[in-house]
Amino acid sequence: MDDFFTRLCRDTFGEKFNEAFISQQIGRTNMDYGALDINASNIVYVHGTYDPWHVIGLTETTNPESPVILING
Known part of the structure; x- marks a missing residue:
């Protein structure tokens, strides 16, 4: 699922910023800071x-x- 904001990240920061990479980084942030x-x-x-x-x-x-x-x- 490639939405507007994912495309915006990829266009702004490079091909590395696809949905899989962004999801992985969200998971890491939640692990580091406790999420909810x-x-x-x-x-x-x-x-x-x-x-x-x-x-x-x-x-x-x-x-x-x-x-x-x-x-x-």
């Missing part, structure tokens, strides 16, 4: 519903030492 299962404590994640980026942030957690707060507005 971040092993951290004493962090409060705060998002507001007006912030367009809130949809890609954490909206719930199973770690009581790292609560998530979603502010309506």
